[in-house]
Every structure is written in structure tokens, then in C-alpha cells.
Amino acid sequence: MATEVIEKSQNNAESFGQTQRKDLWWLEPLLYAIGLGFFIIYATWAAFQGKHYEYGPYLSPFYSPLIIVDWWHFSPAFLILWIPAGFRMTCYYYRKAYYRSYFLGPPACGVRSLSKSYTGETAFPLIFQNIHRYFLIGASVLLFFLWNDVIKAFNFNGEFGVGVGTVVLFANTFLLTMYSLSCHSLRHLIGGCKDSFKCGYQHKVYEKISCANEHHMFWAWTSLFMVGFADLYVRLCAMGVWTDMRLI
Amino acid sequence: MEQAKFKVHRGEGSQGQDVDYTVPIEEGMVVLDAMHYIQKTASPDLAVRWNCKAAKCGSCSAEVNGKPRLMCKTRLDDFNLSEPITVRPMKSFPVIKDLACDVKWNYEVNKKIKPFTPKDDTDWIMYQRDVDRVQEFRKCIECFACQNVCHVLRDHNLKPKFAGPRFFVRVAGLEMHPLDGENRLEELRNDMGIGFCNITKCCTEVCPEDIHITDNAIIPMKERVVDKYYDPLKMLLRSLFGKK
Ligand code: SF4
Ligand code: SF4
Ligand code: FES
Ligand code: FES
Numbered sequence: 414m415a416t417e418v419i420e421k422s423q424n425n426a427e428s429f430g431q432t433q434r435k436d437l438w439w440l441e442p443l444l445y446a447i448g449l450g451f452f453i454i455y456a457t458w459a460a461f462q463g464k465h466y467e468y469g470p471y472l473s474p475f476y477s478p479l480i481i482v483d484w485w486h487f488s489p490a491f492l493i494l495w496i497p498a499g500f501r502m503t504c505y506y507y508r509k510a511y512y513r514s515y516f517l518g519p520p521a522c523g524v525r526s527l528s529k530s531y532t533g534e535t536a537f538p539l540i541f542q543n544i545h546r547y548f549l550i551g552a553s554v555l556l557f558f559l560w561n562d563v564i565k566a567f568n569f570n571g572e573f574g575v576g577v578g579t580v581v582l583f584a585n586t587f588l589l590t591m592y593s594l595s596c597h598s599l600r601h602l603i604g605g606c607k608d609s610f611k612c613g614y615q616h617k618v619y620e621k622i623s624c625a626n627e628h629h630m631f632w633a634w635t636s637l638f639m640v641g642f643a644d645l646y647v648r649l650c651a652m653g654v655w656t657d658m659r660l661i
Numbered sequence: 662m663e664q665a666k667f668k669v670h671r672g673e674g675s676q677g678q679d680v681d682y683t684v685p686i687e688e689g690m691v692v693l694d695a696m697h698y699i700q701k702t703a704s705p706d707l708a709v710r711w712n713c714k715a716a717k718c719g720s721c722s723a724e725v726n727g728k729p730r731l732m733c734k735t736r737l738d739d740f741n742l743s744e745p746i747t748v749r750p751m752k753s754f755p756v757i758k759d760l761a762c763d764v765k766w767n768y769e770v771n772k773k774i775k776p777f778t779p780k781d782d783t784d785w786i787m788y789q790r791d792v793d794r795v796q797e798f799r800k801c802i803e804c805f806a807c808q809n810v811c812h813v814l815r816d817h818n819l820k821p822k823f824a825g826p827r828f829f830v831r832v833a834g835l836e837m838h839p840l841d842g843e844n845r846l847e848e849l850r851n852d853m854g855i856g857f858c859n860i861t862k863c864c865t866e867v868c869p870e871d872i873h874i875t876d877n878a879i880i881p882m883k884e885r886v887v888d889k890y891y892d893p894l895k896m897l898l899r900s901l902f903g904k905k
Contacts, residue, residue, distance in 0.1 A: 427816075432727050433724060433726060433727030433747050433749065434727035434728060435726050435727065435744065436726075505860055505880055508859065508860055509859075509860050509861050509862055512859045512860075512861050513861055518812065518859065518861070519812040519816065519861065519863070522728070522810050522861075522863035522866050522867065523724070523727050523728055523729065523810055523815075523863070525816055526812050526817070530817075531813070531816075531817040531819070531857070532857070533813065533854075533856055533857035533858060533859050534856045534857070534858070534859060535854070535856035535857055539859075540856070540891075543883075543887045543890075543891035543892075544891065544892075546884075546887070546892065597876070597880045597881075597884065598884060600881075601880075601881060601884035601885075605881045605884060605885075606884070606885065606888060608791070608836070608837055608838065608839050608841070609787075609788065609791045609839035610788065610790055610791060613790075616790045626876065627873075627876070629876075
């Protein structure tokens with residue numbers, strides 16, 4: 414039988430969401446959209462507050478390092494929050510999450526994308542995703558301040574102590590560190606840029622980073638949740654809604 | 662005997678419709694077995710490609726319930742058999758007949774990739790640690806499930822500009838090869854269109870060989886393209902010190 418090949422894929426006139434999939438393909442993008450949406454709304458609200466960010470030895474991570482200058486008339490959070498915001502916005506994992514959940518391009522595999530025309534990350538503005546490594550540098554600087562805050566959180570008026578807030582700030586900074594250590598750009602800088610590892614130690618570090626990188630999504634979500642919770646914890650303590658419990 | 666209902670795409674070229682079949686099922690049966698049963702009984706002219714029946718030749722790719730799969734690796738006991746199972750050809754490529762697609766475009770893209778080219782003064786010694794990294798990419802069986810699911814090809818049909826995940830895997834294997842002296846970054850950016858990939862990871866989700874296409878091939882290649890074309894500091898250093 415003669416076979417004629419039509420030089421065209423089967424149907425390009427489909428509409429958004431068309432698929433043969435029978436599973437709950439919409440559930441994952443919906444959950445991510447809700448999770449990310451919640452965080453964005455809370456973080457924006459908390460940043461605009463400009464108060465209740467300190468309690469005892471604790472400082473909210475949204476306000477760290479605390480920069481108070483005369484010429485800045487808005488919340489001090491905005492002086493630094495653009496760094497972690499840019500870091501997460503250009504992160505390879507979050508790009509996947511919001512391209513799927515918000516841009517719906519595609520919402521799930523094998524499900525028709527929303528947009529008809531597409532330039533991906535080749536044109537303005539998404540071409541700027543390529544500067545992710547610079548946000549990594551900025552976020553790494555912030556980590557030094559956050560670890561410094563953790564050390565301060567053990568100091569209760571000159572006395573060593575541990576409160577629930579200390580544990581919260583420690584967990585937050587640990588998770589943020591793991592999130593940064595598992596970054597794809599860091600993996601590239603550490604050894605991904607090389608074709609051959611002349612130094613065995615460099616390869617060992619590269620392997621460890623690659624191992625953390627495999628779970629980048631896990632670190633991305635847990636650190637996102639924890640940074641929001643750490644701010645909420647300090648805020649509620651400062652507002653007198655919660656009382657910080659001393660453990661030691 | 663338990664039975665499964667199938668809706669199988671039948672037709673030539675862009676014309677076609679789903680045809681209903683009922684197949685008796687046995688333990689351990691895969692979708693390809695069901696297609697063979699249909700060939701043996703109701704429709705001997707059903708066109709379906711296969712070779713190894715062991716998930717190694719990459720011939721039997723199709724869309725089972727809308728997901729790109731190898732039919733020989735897709736067991737029927739993974740499905741709810743009270744509903745019909747749809748079996749369709751790969752959507753991103755032209756259909757020849759029934760489940761057989763014309764995938765020649767992929768071979769044309771492949772031919773354009775600069776092959777392995779050893780450095781001039783190569784001493785042919787490789788460290789195991791360097792080999793391990795590129796080994797993963799050699800597992801590809803060219804089933805083209807990743808090409809089929811990638812929305813850049815599937816929804817936007819950017820075939821002339823975008824090479825697709827399978828070929829980013831091949832280029833990654835060459836670019837990371839410790840003895841290769843060629844540079845393919847310009848082609849990756851300009852001809853193969855790696856910038857069109859928005860790292861939504863569908864290729865990784867469907868790869869039957871479990872190659873971490875996005876994390877281990879595409880993102881590392883994107884980062885190398887950034888080194889060359891988008892990192893202002895590296896570009897400045899290169900222009901000052903003339904390093905490649
Ligand atoms: S990650 Fe990139 S190459 Fe893979 S399916 Fe998505 S857009 Fe296509
Ligand atoms: S990379 Fe995986 S999905 Fe793509 S062609 Fe190779 S084996 Fe198939
Ligand atoms: S890739 Fe996610 S933080 Fe860099
Ligand atoms: S028949 Fe070879 S991969 Fe399925």
C-alpha cells in the first residue's frame with residue numbers, strides 16, 4: 414500500500430488544555446500555583462509592613478541585614494528583598510514551576526499550552542533569566558548575614574540560650590543554604606563548566622553539589638515555606654500574639 | 662477471561678479516527694502485545710513499529726492515554742481497565758499510517774551536529790570520573806518520546822529553529838567529553854535554539870531510559886551558553902585577556 418507522508422504534525426489547531434490524558438494532570442500545577450501564590454501575597458504584605466520584624470535576639474529573614482538609612486522612606490525589607498526574589502524568579506526549578514502553573518506553557522506534559530506564539534527564553538524579557546548566577550552571588554552574601562542572625566539568636570541579653578525562635582531561624586538558614594548549595598549555576602561554576610576534572614577534590618565537591626542538586630525542588634519548597642514561617646514567627650512574637658518559649 | 666477495551670488510531674497521513682477493539686488480557690501483558698493481538702485477529706493491516714520488545718530499540722513509541730510511552734514497556738495492569746485505553750501515534754511527527762510516524766526530521770537534525778573530534782595532541786587517557794558523567798547520555802535509544810512531548814515541537818512546531826531534547830543530550834555528551842576538542846556552543850544557541858527550552862522538564866518525565874535530560878544535559882549546556890554569550894563579566898574578561 415502506498416504511504417504518503419503529510420509534512421505537517423497532526424493537529425496544530427488545538428485549543429488550550431486539549432489532551433488525551435485521563436489522569437489528574439491539572440492537580441500539580443494547581444497546587445504549585447496556590448503554594449507560590451500564597452507565599453508571594455504573604456511576603457509582599459510582610460515586606461510592606463515595615464514593623465514587627467524584630468523580637469528579642471531574633472530578626473526576620475525578610476529584613477536581614479537590617480539597613481536603616483535616612484534617605485529610604487519605605488520599608489527596609491525592600492532594600493534587600495529584590496535579591497532573594499530575583500534569585501528565586503530566575504531559579505531553574507521555579508522557572509519550571511511558574512511556566513507550568515502561571516504561564517500554562519505547558520500546564521502539564523502532553524497538554525496543549527496556552528500561548529499561540531512562543532519565543533521561550535530567547536527574547537526580552539525572559540532572556541534575562543540567564544543572569545541567574547549573579548543572583549546566586551547576591552544570595553550567598555545574604556546567607557552570611559542570616560548565619561550571623563542565627564548566632565545572635567543564641568544570645569539572650571548576654572546569656573547563652575535557645576528559644577523556639579532560635580530553632581526556627583536555624584532551620585530557615587540551613588534550608589536556605591541547602592537551596593543555594595543545590596543551585597544549578599553553582600554546580601556549573603564548581604565543575605560543570607569543565608570537561609575533565611584534573612583535581613580529585615574538585616570532583617568530590619562537584620559530586621556532593623550534584624547530589625544536593627538532584628533534590629533542588631525539595632530544597633526550593635522547604636526553604637520557601639520556612640522563610641515565610643520564620644518571618645511569621647518573629648512577627649507574631651513581636652505583636653504579642655505568640656510567646657517565644659525558651660528551651661535552654 | 663478478562664478483557665481490555667482499546668481505542669486505536671487508524672488512518673493514513675493526517676486523516677484518521679479512533680477504532681474500538683476488545684482484547685483478552687493475560688498476566689504481564691503490555692500494550693504492544695495488545696496491538697499484536699489486534700494484528701493477528703481483527704486488523705492484520707494495523708501498522709505498528711517494533712523490534713526488540715525489550716525497551717531497547719526505541720521503535721515502539723506511541724501515546725497511551727495521552728502520554729508518550731514505549732508500548733513494549735507499558736503494562737496493562739497500570740491502567741483502569743473499566744475504561745478504554747487510547748493508543749495514538751506520536752503527535753509531533755507526521756503520521757505515515759496508524760501508529761507509524763515519519764521521524765526522519767530527527768535524523769536530519771542529527772546529521773548537522775559536529776561529530777566527536779579529538780584534540781590535536783590527545784593522549785588517549787580518560788579518568789573514570791569524567792567518563793561517568795557522559796555515560797548517562799549514551800543510554801539514549803532514540804525513541805523520540807522526549808521530542809514528541811516537548812511543547813516547543815508539539816504545540817509550537819518550531820522544528821526549523823529548535824533541535825529538541827534528544828539532540829541536546831547528544832551535544833551534551835560531546836561537549837562534556839574529556840577528549841573532544843570541538844566547540845558546539847554557537848550552534849546550540851543559534852541553530853539548535855536551546856533558548857527556546859523553558860526547562861519545564863516534560864522530556865525528563867517521559868524518557869524511558871531515565872536520562873535526566875533537563876538537569877544533566879540541557880541546564881549544563883544552557884550554563885555554558887551563558888558563559889559565552891550572556892555573562893557580562895566573563896565577556897569582559899575574555900575581551901581583556903583574549904581567552905576563548
Ligand atoms: S525541558 Fe525543554 S527540551 Fe525538555 S520538554 Fe521542556 S521545553 Fe522541551
Ligand atoms: S533521551 Fe530518552 S526519551 Fe529522548 S530519545 Fe533518548 S531515550 Fe528516548
Ligand atoms: S537553579 Fe534554583 S537556585 Fe539556582
Ligand atoms: S520494541 Fe524495542 S523499544 Fe519497544
